[in-house]
Amino acid sequence: MIYNEIDAPHLGQEIGGAETGTYYDNKYLAPHGTLCKTLFDYEVFEMFVHPGEIIEVRIMCLDGKKGMILSGYFDNYEDFCREVQEIDTRQHAGIYFTLQVIDPRLIARSCNRLKTGDLTTSDKDVLYYRWLPIDLDPVRPSGISSSESELKTALELRENVTKWVMQEYQSEAPIKAVSGNGGHLLFSLPDWPVDDKNKTLIKNILEEVSERFSTDKVKIDTSVYNPSRIWKLYGTMTRKGDEITANPYREARPHRMAYIDDLGVRHD
Secondary structure, three states, X not given: OOOOOOOOOOEOOEOOOOOOOOEEOOEEEOXXXXXXXXXXXXXXXXXXXOOOOOEEEEEXXXXXXXXOEEEEEEOOHHHHHHHHHHHOOOOOOOEEEEOOEEOHHHHHHOEOOOEEOOOOOOHHHEEEEEEEEEEEEEOOOOOOOOOHXXXXXXXXXXXXXXXXXXXXXXXXXXXXXXXXXXXEEEEEEEEEEOOHHHHHHHHHHHHHHHHHHOOOOEEEOOOOOOOOXXXXXXXXXXXXXXXXXXXXXXXXXXXXXOEEEEOOOOOO
């Protein structure tokens, strides 16, 4: 479903009697019992794609084919929703988007559509850092989804990281999100130019946060400083490994949608 301004989920709206992690009135219900936001909500889309800007969407291993990559560049909200939501119904290893501000001329590669190909956004194509991204990932074997307890631990750590970064760097409240398996934080930046100085600054901040907060249960990814880093697209499914149900000897490992549970401070 493509949400509009009227029927979009409201953050913080508690829903009693509904099973979390499912849909309620055609809107996704986050595990903590509140309705979430995604990039298919126009107000969120415009936070990441300002007028005159574009994003790249990238899909990995479509239909289970290793090395099969789809990519497209978008500045049109309706085309973005249609193309991405349709492809999310198929098997894939993740749907991602470019987080920072990229060269708008790249839209000529694939204008508001997805196509196969390996010509994607590189660091030299990125103009500005708009976000300081923090990815908190539960420690577990590769290729499997996180359990509910592992995800809960990551989201609890996310709160501690939020408080420290806001105090240490006088930052405003960030976007808080769930990647599908772990926690995300996006702290707004005043469009720092992409250069060696700012790249090093982002890298150093992430390393400091990781040194202070990474544990044997949750690791903070220090590799996401590169300008062309792609980020999980909120509103799409994360399907690592098989979906495992619980039994007396193991926890469930469900497939989940990536979603935003707090929009932070908005600048309209």
